[in-house]
Amino acid sequence: xxxxIWRFASPQVIYPIAGRMIPGxxxxxxxxxxxxxxxGFFVAPTDFQQGESYRIIFIHVPAxxxxxxxxVVMAFWCxxxxxxxxxxxxxxxxxxxxxxxxxxxxxxxTGALWGKPAWGTWWVWDARLTSELILLFLYIGFLSLxxxxxxxxxxxxxxxxxxxxxxxxxxxxxxxxxxxxxxHQGASVSLTRAPSMASTMLAGMLIxxxxxxxxxxxxxxxxxxxxxxxxxxxxxxxxxxxVPIAQGAKP
Amino acid sequence: xxPRHKRLALIVAGLAALGGAxxxxxxxxxxxxxxxxxxxxxxxxxxxxxxxxxxxxxxxxGSLQRESDGVTIRFAVTDTxxxxxxxxxxxxxxxxxxxxxxVAQGHLDADGVFRAKExxxxxxxxxxxxxxxxxxxxxxxxxxxxxxxxxxxxxxTGG
Numbered sequence: 158x159x160x161x162i163w164r165f166a167s168p169q170v171i172y173p174i175a176g177r178m179i180p181g182x183x184x185x186x187x188x189x190x191x192x193x194x195x196x197g198f199f200v201a202p203t204d205f206q207q208g209e210s211y212r213i214i215f216i217h218v219p220a221x222x223x224x225x226x227x228x229v230v231m232a233f234w235c236x237x238x239x240x241x242x243x244x245x246x247x248x249x250x251x252x253x254x255x256x257x258x259x260x261x262x263x264x265x266x267t268g269a270l271w272g273k274p275a276w277g278t279w280w281v282w283d284a285r286l287t288s289e290l291i292l293l294f295l296y297i298g299f300l301s302l303x304x305x306x307x308x309x310x311x312x313x314x315x316x317x318x319x320x321x322x323x324x325x326x327x328x329x330x331x332x333x334x335x336x337x338x339x340x341h342q343g344a345s346v347s348l349t350r351a352p353s354m355a356s357t358m359l360a361g362m363l364i365x366x367x368x369x370x371x372x373x374x375x376x377x378x379x380x381x382x383x384x385x386x387x388x389x390x391x392x393x394x395x396x397x398x399x400v401p402i403a404q405g406a407k408p
Numbered sequence: 409x410x411p412r413h414k415r416l417a418l419i420v421a422g423l424a425a426l427g428g429a430x431x432x433x434x435x436x437x438x439x440x441x442x443x444x445x446x447x448x449x450x451x452x453x454x455x456x457x458x459x460x461x462x463x464x465x466x467x468x469x470g471s472l473q474r475e476s477d478g479v480t481i482r483f484a485v486t487d488t489x490x491x492x493x494x495x496x497x498x499x500x501x502x503x504x505x506x507x508x509x510x511v512a513q514g515h516l517d518a519d520g521v522f523r524a525k526e527x528x529x530x531x532x533x534x535x536x537x538x539x540x541x542x543x544x545x546x547x548x549x550x551x552x553x554x555x556x557x558x559x560x561x562x563x564x565t566g567g
Contacts, residue, residue: 202537206503211535240415276528277501283443321423325430336434337441338464340511345533354535 166243168385169394175378182375189368196361204358210274213267215361218346219369221264224292225327227257227373231299232324235317247313248388250320251303252381256373258296265289276340284333285341288326295323309388444511447490455516463492463522464511464530472506485510485522492516496524503529 164170197215204211231253238246268286269279280286299316306312334343346352352359389395409417434441444464445455455461463485471484471493480497483506494512504510509530514523536544 204535205538205541206505206508206531207535214535236419239419240412242412275501275503275531277504278526278528281443281528284441321419322426324423325426329430329434337438338443338446340443340528340530342531342533345535353533355537355540358535 166241166245168245168248168389169392171245172382172385172399175382179375179378182371182378186368186371186375189364189371193361193364193368196357196364201358201361202355207275210271213271214358215365217264217267217271218362219366220260220267221289222366223369223373224257224261224264224289225330227253227260228292228295228320228327229324231257232320235313235320238313239317239321244388245385247317248381248384249377250317251300251313252377252384253373254296254299254303255380256376258293258300260369260373261289261293261296265293281340283339283341284337285330285339288330288333291326292323292330295319295326299323446487447485447492448487450492450516450522451490458515460513460515460525462511462513463494464509465492467504467506467508467510469506483510485512492522493520494522494524494527496527498527500527501529503531505529 165174193215197212201212201215203209231250234246234250234253237243238250265286268289272281273279299320302319303312303316306315333339334341345354346359346362354362386395386399444462447463447465449455450463455463465485465487468484468486468491471482473482474480475482480495481500482493482495484491484493486492494514496512496514504527509532511528511530512522512524513526513528516522
C-alpha cells in the first residue's frame with residue numbers, strides 16, 4: 158500500500174502530528190545544546206591565534222548556517238504553495254520566517270561581538286556582512302508584507318514572491334568570501350575539502366548545528382500549529398475537537 | 409500541460425531570469441564589491457586614485473617598526489608579489505602580527521607610502537590548539553630546511 162503523501166498537506170492531519178513531534182525535537186535541541194556547549198567551552202582547546210575569543214564560533218556558525226538554510230526552506234515552501242496551491246505550504250513558510258530572522262540576528266550580533274576583538278571593529282561593509290544584513294531585511298520584509306495585507310491568500314502570494322526573489326541572496330552570502338575580497342575569512346568547513354579546524358572544535362560546532370536544527374524545527378512546528386488554528390478557526394474539526402479542549406473539556 | 413506544471417515552469421523561468429540578472433548586476437559592480445585592494449593592484453594603479461581606499465594583504469615579516477613617539481608604526485603589506493609601505497598612528501588590534509593578514513584604510517601619498525587611518529586584522533579560517541600550530545610551523549621549517557640543503561647539494565654537484 159502506497160503512503161498517500163497528500164494526506165499530509167491537510168492542516169487537520171498535520172496539527173496533531175506536529176503536536177506530538179514538538180517535545181522530542183525540543184528535548185533533542187536541549188540535550189545537544191548542553192553537549193555542544195560543554196565541548197565548546199570545556200573540552201575544545203584554546204585557539205593558537207585568537208585565544209579564547211574564538212569560542213563564540215559555537216553560536217555564530219550554527220546561527221549563520223541556519224539563517225541561510227531556513228530561508229531556502231521558506232522559499233521552497235512558498236514555491237510549492239504557488240505551484241500546488243496548497244494552503245499548508247504557505248503556513249509552513251510563515252511559521253519558519255521568525256525563526257530564520259532570529260537566527261540571522263544572532264549571527265549578526267555574535268559576529269559583531271567576535272569582530273571587535275578579532276578584527277578590531279564591530280562592523281564593516283564587506284560583502285559577507287552586508288549580504289547577511291540584507292537577509293535579515295528580507296525576513297523582516299517577508300513578515301511585514303504578509304502582515305500588511307488583510308486577505309490571507311493575497312498576503313501569502315505577495316510575500317511568497319518576495320521570498321522567491323530573495324533566495325538569490327543566499328548563494329551570494331555563501332560565496333561572498335570566495336568571489337570578493339572580504340574582511341570575513343573563508344569557510345572552515347565545506348563539502349569539497351577537509352575542514353581546517355581541530356577535531357574537537359569541529360565536533361562541538363557540528364553538535365551545536367544539530368541543536369539549532371532541532372530547535373528550529375520545534376519552534377516552527379509550534380508556530381505552525383498556532384497559524385493553523387488561526388486560519389482554520391471556522392473549520393468543523395477545530396470547532397469540534399480543539400475548542401472544547403481549550404474551554405476545559407478533557408480530550 | 410496542467411496549470412500546476414505551468415506555474416512550476418513560470419517560477420523556474422522567473423528564478424532563472426532573476427539569477428541571470430543578478431549575475432550581470434554583480435559582475436557590473438564587481439569593483440565596488442571589493443572590500444580591499446591587494447598591493448599588486450595598487451602597484452598596477454587599479455586602486456582608486458586620489459581618494460581613500462583599503463589595502464589588504466599580509467604584514468611582511470620583519471617590517472614592523474615603532475617610531476620614537478611610541479604610537480606611530482610602520483610596516484609593509486605584501487601579497488608576496490608586490491609590497492606597499494604603510495604608516496599608521498593609533499591602536500592596533502590584538503591579532504595584528506607579522507606574517508598575518510591585515511586590512512588598512514587610508515590613502516596613498518605621493519611618496520608611495522600608504523597613510524592608514526584604520527587598521528583591521530584579517531584572520532584566516534584555521535582553528536587549532538597552539539601545540540598543533542607549533543607542530544605545523546616546525547614541519548614547515550623542516551621542509552624549507554630540507555629544500556635548502558637539496559638546493560645546496562644541487563649547486564654543489566653542478567659547480
